[in-house]
Amino acid sequence: MPAAAQERAAPLEADRIVAVVNNEVITRSELDRRLADIVQQAKRQESPLPPRDQLEKRVLERMIVDSAQLQLAKETGLTIDDGRLDLALGRIAQGNRMSLEQFRSALERDGIAWNGFREDIRKELTITRLREREVDNRIAVSDAEIENFLATAGTQSGTNEEFFLAHITLRVPEQATPEAADAVRARAQAALDEVARGVDFGKVAATYSDAPDALSGGELGWRSADRLPALFAEALAKTKTGETSGILRSPAGFHILKLVDRRSGAIQDRKVEQTHARHILIRINELLSEAEARRKLAQVKERLDNGEDFAELARLYSNDPSGARGGDLGWVYPGDTVPEFERAMQELKPGVVSGPVRSPFGLHLIQVIERRIDTASPERRRLTARATLRERKADEAYQEWLRQLRDRAYVEIRLEEN
Numbered sequence: 001m002p003a004a005a006q007e008r009a010a011p012l013e014a015d016r017i018v019a020v021v022n023n024e025v026i027t028r029s030e031l032d033r034r035l036a037d038i039v040q041q042a043k044r045q046e047s048p049l050p051p052r053d054q055l056e057k058r059v060l061e062r063m064i065v066d067s068a069q070l071q072l073a074k075e076t077g078l079t080i081d082d083g084r085l086d087l088a089l090g091r092i093a094q095g096n097r098m099s100l101e102q103f104r105s106a107l108e109r110d111g112i113a114w115n116g117f118r119e120d121i122r123k124e125l126t127i128t129r130l131r132e133r134e135v136d137n138r139i140a141v142s143d144a145e146i147e148n149f150l151a152t153a154g155t156q157s158g159t160n161e162e163f164f165l166a167h168i169t170l171r172v173p174e175q176a177t178p179e180a181a182d183a184v185r186a187r188a189q190a191a192l193d194e195v196a197r198g199v200d201f202g203k204v205a206a207t208y209s210d211a212p213d214a215l216s217g218g219e220l221g222w223r224s225a226d227r228l229p230a231l232f233a234e235a236l237a238k239t240k241t242g243e244t245s246g247i248l249r250s251p252a253g254f255h256i257l258k259l260v261d262r263r264s265g266a267i268q269d270r271k272v273e274q275t276h277a278r279h280i281l282i283r284i285n286e287l288l289s290e291a292e293a294r295r296k297l298a299q300v301k302e303r304l305d306n307g308e309d310f311a312e313l314a315r316l317y318s319n320d321p322s323g324a325r326g327g328d329l330g331w332v333y334p335g336d337t338v339p340e341f342e343r344a345m346q347e348l349k350p351g352v353v354s355g356p357v358r359s360p361f362g363l364h365l366i367q368v369i370e371r372r373i374d375t376a377s378p379e380r381r382r383l384t385a386r387a388t389l390r391e392r393k394a395d396e397a398y399q400e401w402l403r404q405l406r407d408r409a410y411v412e413i414r415l416e417e418n
Helices: 001-007 028-045 052-076 080-097 100-109 116-133 143-152 176-197 200-209 230-237 290-304 310-317 321-325 338-347 378-406
Strands: 017-023 024-027 158-170 218-223 247-250 253-266 271-282 330-333 357-359 360-373 411-413
Touching: 017 028, 017 052, 017 338, 028 052, 028 080, 052 116, 052 176, 052 200, 052 378, 052 411, 080 100, 080 116, 080 290, 080 338, 080 357, 100 116, 143 247, 143 378, 158 176, 158 200, 158 378, 176 200, 176 253, 218 253, 230 247, 247 290, 271 310, 271 321, 271 338, 290 360, 310 321, 321 330, 338 357
Parallel strands: none
Antiparallel strands: 017 024, 017 411, 158 218, 158 253, 247 253, 271 330, 271 360, 357 360
């Protein structure tokens, strides 16, 4: 037979199911694609990975949890439309200092299919919106909790330690028997033993941890003590930099913490840089495309460069409520604006007008009027306290919600089948 005919006649291995999650399946090809992405990312970041068989189980478990969340979103009508997806992709491209076309080309040069990448981002956005709806938006912080938080911070000499953490979490199912819980604790002890023998903590986390960040070494980044569960904060108070805690037990399961670094901060007296800024916003919508918005903003920028008054042009053209105030945003604290806006604002010298800056709201021209270093006002401290308490509660609530969702799902794993 000619070679081409032999190729056509060669039997092809059918894609097979590696897991069933409720009414949907995860296939071998889907798992292999996710594995390839993770291995490629680990190589770029020089991150350690566990052996292939253990990595497969970790990744499959993550896919099972994602599938359960996506199915719940679908059942309850939560969707991410193409317009919102395109905005998110534009922000990702901008974060990489590329146009969307350049970003797409860069991905394809790396062997990443654009359509697959788009759908992966759509799934990430869906899961984020689901978390906001099911967990974050239901978190309440009382005035009494805020007062207690501020009073406690004030009794600690005005300081609040911050920790750079990595962690390993081993989940215990909600209805687990004592024997099943003991088996999970035994795995936690095995993980701790490996760390004690000098095995890289990130590799141990990738091998053992059930947390979503397991494959990135379990890193939590910088967390202030007040943003941590009391169980963690108490353990870290007795842990030296570079050391690992013992096994900690919480309602969610077993935990091992590594204190990578620590630093002191200040709650009551923390100095912050404030920026007095103003902007002109042109919104992008069905009636005005991004290209048209850029042309319009370029004309406004040219008029500014020729000496016309910023406040007057903001009143004429800005689609933001601040336009009535000449675009004045007042004194802005770090975190008050979306990341794209804040990054561009921080790079500006006072008096300079930026080029067009893309954000989820549209396109901006930004001008910094002045900057100052000041202590946070009482109102700002209360807002910070509320946000901190919400974040701490939300982290714990989300992990508990995920555990319950996973336990309720029908899951059949077929990874070992031939």
